[in-house]
Amino acid sequence: MAEAGVATVVGTGGRRSKLFRVGEVKPYLFVLPFIGLEALFLLLPLGMSLYYSLFDIKYLIVGDFVGLQNYFEIFSNRRFLASVGVTMTFSLFSLFFTFIVGFALALWLVKDNGHSVFMRAIILVPYVISMLVGSLLLKWVLSQDAGLTDLLLGPLGIPSLSILGDPSTAMAAIVYNGVWRDSAFAMMLLMAGLKSIPLHIYQAAKVDGASKLYTFWRITLPLMRMPILITLVRLLLYFVNSLTFQLVLTGGGPAGATTNIVLHMYRSAFEDSLLGLGNAMSFVLFLFNLAIIAVIIILFRVSGRTPK
Amino acid sequence: MGRYYARTLATVLAATCSLGAIAQANAGTVTMWTFLNPENTSGREVALRNVIEKYEANHPGVDIVVEPQDWATMTEKFVLSHSANRAPDIIWSAQDLGLLVNSGAVTSLNPYLADWLAENDDDLLFDNAYDNATYDGELMAVPLFPYSVLVFYRKDHFAQVGLTEDDLDTWDGFAAAVKKLQDAGLPGLLLPLSEDKPSSTIATTAYMDLNDGHLLAEGCVADFATDIGVQALTLQTDMIKSGLISQEAVARTNDDAWDLFIGGRGSIVPQTSARAGALLSSSDWANEETVGIVPWPSFTTDHHGPSVGASWQVSLWSGSQNKEEASDFMAFMASEEGAKEWAVTGEQLPLRASVANLPELSGGVFALNQAASEALNETGRFPRPGCAESSTMGDWNRAAQDVLLNGISPVDALQEATDSTNRRQ
Amino acid sequence: MGKTVEFCEVGKNFGSVSALQGLNLKIEEGEFVSFLGPSGSGKTTSLNMLAGLLSVSAGEIKIAGQRVNEVPPERRNIAMVFQNYALYPHLTIAENLAFPLRARRGMSKDEIGKRVNDAAAVLGVPDLLERYPKELSGGQQQRVALGRALIRDPGVLLLDEPLSNLDARLRIRMRRDIKKLHERLGATIVYVTHDQAEALTLSSRIAVFNLGSLQQFGTPEEIYNKPVNTFVANFLGEREMTFVEGSIEERQGRQWFTAPGVTVPVAHETPPSQAVTLGIRAETLKPVPAEGALISGEVREVEHSGADLILYVTVGVQRELVVRTEANSGFEKGDRIDLGLAQSHFHLFDTATGVALAPRV
Numbered sequence A: 001m002a003e004a005g006v007a008t009v010v011g012t013g014g015r016r017s018k019l020f021r022v023g024e025v026k027p028y029l030f031v032l033p034f035i036g037l038e039a040l041f042l043l044l045p046l047g048m049s050l051y052y053s054l055f056d057i058k059y060l061i062v063g064d065f066v067g068l069q070n071y072f073e074i075f076s077n078r079r080f081l082a083s084v085g086v087t088m089t090f091s092l093f094s095l096f097f098t099f100i101v102g103f104a105l106a107l108w109l110v111k112d113n114g115h116s117v118f119m120r121a122i123i124l125v126p127y128v129i130s131m132l133v134g135s136l137l138l139k140w141v142l143s144q145d146a147g148l149t150d151l152l153l154g155p156l157g158i159p160s161l162s163i164l165g166d167p168s169t170a171m172a173a174i175v176y177n178g179v180w181r182d183s184a185f186a187m188m189l190l191m192a193g194l195k196s197i198p199l200h201i202y203q204a205a206k207v208d209g210a211s212k213l214y215t216f217w218r219i220t221l222p223l224m225r226m227p228i229l230i231t232l233v234r235l236l237l238y239f240v241n242s243l244t245f246q247l248v249l250t251g252g253g254p255a256g257a258t259t260n261i262v263l264h265m266y267r268s269a270f271e272d273s274l275l276g277l278g279n280a281m282s283f284v285l286f287l288f289n290l291a292i293i294a295v296i297i298i299l300f301r302v303s304g305r306t307p308k
Numbered sequence B: 001m002g003r004y005y006a007r008t009l010a011t012v013l014a015a016t017c018s019l020g021a022i023a024q025a026n027a028g029t030v031t032m033w034t035f036l037n038p039e040n041t042s043g044r045e046v047a048l049r050n051v052i053e054k055y056e057a058n059h060p061g062v063d064i065v066v067e068p069q070d071w072a073t074m075t076e077k078f079v080l081s082h083s084a085n086r087a088p089d090i091i092w093s094a095q096d097l098g099l100l101v102n103s104g105a106v107t108s109l110n111p112y113l114a115d116w117l118a119e120n121d122d123d124l125l126f127d128n129a130y131d132n133a134t135y136d137g138e139l140m141a142v143p144l145f146p147y148s149v150l151v152f153y154r155k156d157h158f159a160q161v162g163l164t165e166d167d168l169d170t171w172d173g174f175a176a177a178v179k180k181l182q183d184a185g186l187p188g189l190l191l192p193l194s195e196d197k198p199s200s201t202i203a204t205t206a207y208m209d210l211n212d213g214h215l216l217a218e219g220c221v222a223d224f225a226t227d228i229g230v231q232a233l234t235l236q237t238d239m240i241k242s243g244l245i246s247q248e249a250v251a252r253t254n255d256d257a258w259d260l261f262i263g264g265r266g267s268i269v270p271q272t273s274a275r276a277g278a279l280l281s282s283s284d285w286a287n288e289e290t291v292g293i294v295p296w297p298s299f300t301t302d303h304h305g306p307s308v309g310a311s312w313q314v315s316l317w318s319g320s321q322n323k324e325e326a327s328d329f330m331a332f333m334a335s336e337e338g339a340k341e342w343a344v345t346g347e348q349l350p351l352r353a354s355v356a357n358l359p360e361l362s363g364g365v366f367a368l369n370q371a372a373s374e375a376l377n378e379t380g381r382f383p384r385p386g387c388a389e390s391s392t393m394g395d396w397n398r399a400a401q402d403v404l405l406n407g408i409s410p411v412d413a414l415q416e417a418t419d420s421t422n423r424r425q
Numbered sequence C: 001m002g003k004t005v006e007f008c009e010v011g012k013n014f015g016s017v018s019a020l021q022g023l024n025l026k027i028e029e030g031e032f033v034s035f036l037g038p039s040g041s042g043k044t045t046s047l048n049m050l051a052g053l054l055s056v057s058a059g060e061i062k063i064a065g066q067r068v069n070e071v072p073p074e075r076r077n078i079a080m081v082f083q084n085y086a087l088y089p090h091l092t093i094a095e096n097l098a099f100p101l102r103a104r105r106g107m108s109k110d111e112i113g114k115r116v117n118d119a120a121a122v123l124g125v126p127d128l129l130e131r132y133p134k135e136l137s138g139g140q141q142q143r144v145a146l147g148r149a150l151i152r153d154p155g156v157l158l159l160d161e162p163l164s165n166l167d168a169r170l171r172i173r174m175r176r177d178i179k180k181l182h183e184r185l186g187a188t189i190v191y192v193t194h195d196q197a198e199a200l201t202l203s204s205r206i207a208v209f210n211l212g213s214l215q216q217f218g219t220p221e222e223i224y225n226k227p228v229n230t231f232v233a234n235f236l237g238e239r240e241m242t243f244v245e246g247s248i249e250e251r252q253g254r255q256w257f258t259a260p261g262v263t264v265p266v267a268h269e270t271p272p273s274q275a276v277t278l279g280i281r282a283e284t285l286k287p288v289p290a291e292g293a294l295i296s297g298e299v300r301e302v303e304h305s306g307a308d309l310i311l312y313v314t315v316g317v318q319r320e321l322v323v324r325t326e327a328n329s330g331f332e333k334g335d336r337i338d339l340g341l342a343q344s345h346f347h348l349f350d351t352a353t354g355v356a357l358a359p360r361v
């Protein structure tokens, strides 16, 4: 039946019990290689990272076992704590704007006409060009010397300002970089979700007298639960773990205003060659990531009445 | 020191793979590792080719074999090869001489070049580079391409507002000059103050000046949170606060500032002297009439401020079977004939007074090199061997940013810079 | 109360494809009209234009005498039931039923609750209100879709193949329920179907579509008994009509249709060319005693279909006719059979145009 497809998009809760039926070993044999690969490429490095975070390592030479010393050092370090704040500020602002812009674009361009296809291609440009090139480009555009900001803001009576030289505008700049690049990605994920909602549902809503806005709130949004959740999680993880924007556009500055956890970790591990410390940070970051996913999923569980 | 081992380990694999490629040393053949490839056509590479051809012509029994290397991993690879007893006779290095010396991979040149040195001492420039290559009285390397971070300025802009390079002798004069340029609507001072890709700044130069020419104390120990540290840092932050330096400077790397200067957007910029040639070839306005190189200012007129120097230099493998021939060739590279090739064809700073005055070395890049050479000769200070100093410039920049943007006191900011630098050593 | 619906010269193009041409139709208040035709004939297109889901390329559509071409669907006071029900999968049945009321605002919670309960009771789904659509059977979903359409007393109710996803028995039951609902509500209903049985049993009038144009609009009786052309004649009826090409001849003061092996008396207007086609349905002929027979032949095959017996009869040279008789008529394969007219007249068409020729009285 056609509508079964619709329903699965919305809720998968009912299938849960089947997953853990005992006695059927065969299906699990098929996924075993992938679990093995996962273990090799995810769990193993993770375990190693945890292990090495317990040592004092300088320049790849494993020194004394120091227990949780590295963790104490991290959490008593003003700059690390500041980088946690920067990570949260950057991630939340970027997430908010990227999601809104991406969703707006998806709604705008979901119809498959010539105009949409053309606009989608244009919007995808920031996403498909190399992150490095994109951030370098923005760095040039946003630099005071390029004069573009003066040109744009001057007529508004805003005096010449150094966007990258001021902590708050520099943060705005990397948020802009993130939104500029990843809105297209959000658009694609959300558009796939929108396309999975059958046309008949919208036709029914129209005939039932629902305005565009009412349809959006009562039909589109609830049916987009899963795509929205997936988009939010992916974007957030992506922003929390981003490095290129900070490294290329602002160099983490000024005065550490855009140094996120990853950049701080990168500098400690590879520029200062303090690998024990770096591993401790990466492990903290990993837990941070887990917490984020958990929080989002719980939020979705709590807020939604998913059909059984 | 440990930082060397990090990179050493990282290149183990690459090195072991290429060990077999090294020709077994045999009499009459001198092997050399350098980042230059004599087959190529850049100035320095053509110069190397010429030097080798001349030497081989004079010494029919000797064959100089160059094995070009990636400059970033060359030192580590050499040390590993040394351990395997299959290293080349001659190795080039820039900032890694400390590793070569401490690992015992290179040997003293005193037994071979003491006489040569005594004979040529008067003519050879850059005593400080030789000092830097001398460990416990033993000369461990012969400097070939010295360079240092100096002050580039626009002669034409200075002339327009009646300034001369003498105005840059003191920090007061320096600040006044910048102000004068600004008031005349001319581009001013470009200073890279980003934590990323840092270079010498006003603050680090002033600090070194006040600290006997050194950034770090004996044993690579930093101690910046002192009165002189505060004085040096404040000198710089005051110039930003008073608008002599754009706030945008905190977002600029060394390369950013340099690109702006090439683009005609600055009248003063600190930069390594090695980039003089590139400046002339990549901008349409730059020539010896419009751009000049001067030493850093200081607090008084009796001396100039220190500049951070470095040099590509050649050392002799301690396991070499051809030490005589190899050291002879090394001396030839720094001979009048060799020095002339490097300076004329390679457009490097002239190594000898006799070469510096050659008529060929006039105008264009040679004029700039001449100025750089003098400044380096007078003010060049080489980092203590084995100290991780390049990120320290970034620590100072961070301190400046913290003072300017985070309202942190100079002493506290410098204490953080001190801690960061010391944590790294 | 139901509203009138009018199509005046309505056409629809999708790009260069013409899906509907020159549709003229007037549906009276409270009437039950079916759009009948094969797949792709333009029924849904017409209905969607009436609903406002598709723009009108040409002509004018009126509801209650008012031009609605530019009126958006939500302001046309219509309701619609879709072939696959289009229930909102994330809403409970109660919420689905309440959706049209809530979407329009202005109705109190109590009133909405009351209407939902009433509708559920009428449709026989009162205990399903808290379930989600996918937890219901197809028939139940169909009822909910109907309920949602009817909950706010629309002036016009549109149904697009509402029963085609149900099994045969359920379809017949739902057919009756829809008929009852119509009688109770009095709304004007436009019912799209490709199933002639539904159209014939439910409608007060039927509009037959083919290739994007209206073929005939009339009562079920007219459509069945007086098809205007070969297409309508063939499309109606359980089986395909047998067409015999021949000509009209006047003999002995009477008009005869003659074709090889078939010669029967007729009484119709004649086309100039005299080339005509005789249409014979299974109901057109019946077995008669030999002396009154129009045609005689041999039973070639016998097919039992419940109450009826279907005979395949060969007449003349290899021509096959289909004849329906009572199950107890006792014919067997190989029997000789004499056939006479079971209705007042034959269907006769102009061979050149396919247009029906009117019988002379």
Ligand SMILES: Nc1ncnc2c1ncn2[C@@H]1O[C@H](COP(=O)(O)OP(=O)(O)O)[C@@H](O)[C@H]1O
Pocket (backbone or CB within 6 Å): C014, C017, C018, C019, C037, C038, C039, C040, C041, C042, C043, C044, C045, C046
């Ligand atoms: N959106 C569309 N784009 C192009 N052609 C269409 C579209 N919708 C319907 N058609 C065409 O219009 C004709 C009528 O379709 P439709 O009204 O759906 O037929 P029915 O409902 O009678 O089966 C068909 O030939 C169909 O292919």
Ligand SMILES: [Mg+2]
Pocket (backbone or CB within 6 Å): C040, C043, C044, C045
């Ligand atoms: Mg249809």
